[in-house]
Amino acid sequence: MIDEAIRxxxxxxxxxxxxxxxxxxxxxxxxxxxxxxGLAAFAGVxxxxxxxxxxxxxxxxxxxxxxxxTEFYESRGAVPRVFVTPAAHPSLESALTAVGYAAGERExxxxxxxxxxxxxxxxxxxxxxxxxxxxxxxxxxxxxEREPLxxxxxxxxxxxxxxxxxxxxxxxxxxxxxxxxxxxxxxEHAALFAGSTCTAFRRQGWHTALICDRVAxxxxxxxxxxxxxxxxxxxxxxxxxxxxxxxxxxxVLWERRP
Numbered sequence: 001m002i003d004e005a006i007r008x009x010x011x012x013x014x015x016x017x018x019x020x021x022x023x024x025x026x027x028x029x030x031x032x033x034x035x036x037x038g039l040a041a042f043a044g045v046x047x048x049x050x051x052x053x054x055x056x057x058x059x060x061x062x063x064x065x066x067x068x069x070t071e072f073y074e075s076r077g078a079v080p081r082v083f084v085t086p087a088a089h090p091s092l093e094s095a096l097t098a099v100g101y102a103a104g105e106r107e108x109x110x111x112x113x114x115x116x117x118x119x120x121x122x123x124x125x126x127x128x129x130x131x132x133x134x135x136x137x138x139x140x141x142x143x144x145e146r147e148p149l150x151x152x153x154x155x156x157x158x159x160x161x162x163x164x165x166x167x168x169x170x171x172x173x174x175x176x177x178x179x180x181x182x183x184x185x186x187x188e189h190a191a192l193f194a195g196s197t198c199t200a201f202r203r204q205g206w207h208t209a210l211i212c213d214r215v216a217x218x219x220x221x222x223x224x225x226x227x228x229x230x231x232x233x234x235x236x237x238x239x240x241x242x243x244x245x246x247x248x249x250x251x252v253l254w255e256r257r258p
Contacts, residue, residue, distance in 0.1 A: 002111065003087045003248070006227055007054045009189040011039045013163070016184075017049055018042075020163040024155070033072055036065040036092075040072050040082075048156060051081040051253065056092035066095045070256060083107075085251040093254075101254040108237050109248040112215050112226035116244030120216040123209045129168040129180075132161050138170070138177035142196030160194050168194075169214065171206050181210035183218060190218035192228040195236065207236065211243045 014032070021030035021043040032041040038054030052069050055061060073080040082101065084092055112120075129135035136157035141147045143157075160182055161168040171179040178201040182194035192214050197206045211228075218226050230237035232250055241247070 002225065003085070004057070005189060005225065006109070006111075006248075007038075007057055007085075007087070009186055009191065009227075011054050012186060013165075013184055013191060014039055014041050014049065014053065016165060017159055017163045020159045021047075021049070024159060024162065029076065033068070035068050035072075036061045040069050042073065042076055042078060043159065044155075045076065045078045049159070050078050051083060053083040055082055055084075056088035057085065060089050060091040061095050062091070063095055063098065066099055066101075070099065080256045082254045083251050084254055085109075086249045096254050096256075099256065101256040103252045104255050105253040106232050107229050107251050107253065108232045109251060110228045110230065110237070110240050110245040111248050112228075113244045113246055116212075116215055117219050117224065117226055120212045120219060120244075122216045122220075123213040126169050126171055126181075126210060126213040129161070129170045129177075132158070132168060134177060135168050135170055135180055136161055138198065139180040139182075139194055139196045142180065142198050145199055157194060167217070169210060169217075171210065173201065179206035179210060181207075181214055183214040185218055185221040185223050188222065188224045190214075190221070190223035190226045192218075192226065208239050208243060211240060211245075215243070 018030045018032050018041055028044050030043045032039050036055045037058030040052035043049035070080045136154040139157035140149055140154040165184045167183050169181045170177045179197040183192050195207055215226050
């Protein structure tokens with residue numbers, strides 16, 4: 001049941017992000033379609049938001065479903081990408097393999113324990129972002145591990161920060177933003193994302209501080225289930241587990257390259 005609730009909440013969040021992408025850049029053609037119980041989203045040729053999720057979780061997947069996804073992305077010049085979770089029907093992997101998709105990047109899905117949700121406390125060093133544009137630049141700098149940024153490289157962070165229901169949070173050293181994180185709350189469900197720390201300030205506990213602070217804020221907002229994702233075996237995953245998150249499952253991003 002929790003996997004299904006996460007699927008619905010994640011799809012709802014992606015829809016809101018697509019709406020934000022349309023507002024920020026109407027010419028980018030951000031859009032989405034429903035297919036086989038999931039959502040295929042497009043926010044730009046190279047956007048990490050351009051991927052399908054939730055596909056095959058409500059029943060078998062046919063060749064026509066995969067053809068619809070493939071055409072949706074390739075007609076826009078993007079590489080077709082589909083997340084496959086353990087909850088997906090076995091026919092999904094078979095249908096993807098049949099037309100040249102291959103398994104690639106893996107992502108760990110995590111859920112905060114009941115004890116963490118009920119006992120987490122806000123950190124007074126963490127504050128709501130007061131300048132979203134500056135927050136987006138700092139977030140992108142932390143992810144890309146370099147500065148200055150090229151024009152437009154902060155657009156994904158800006159989309160996430162301006163998505164309806166999202167709260168962008170930051171840690172500052174003087175006037176400089178040194179760590180960022182974001183969260184969204186939708187009823188009983190909350191998601192943590194966009195955790196990033198500038199290179200010079202890493203290994204000082206800022207990622208952990210932002211995790212615990214966001215869990216506390218989510219709980220105060222009424223959330224009972226707080227989820228996150230991280231690369232399997234990554235430092236981010238280890239920090240989430242240390243804070244009290246448990247591993248739910250690993251999902252795999254399948255791609256179809258020309």
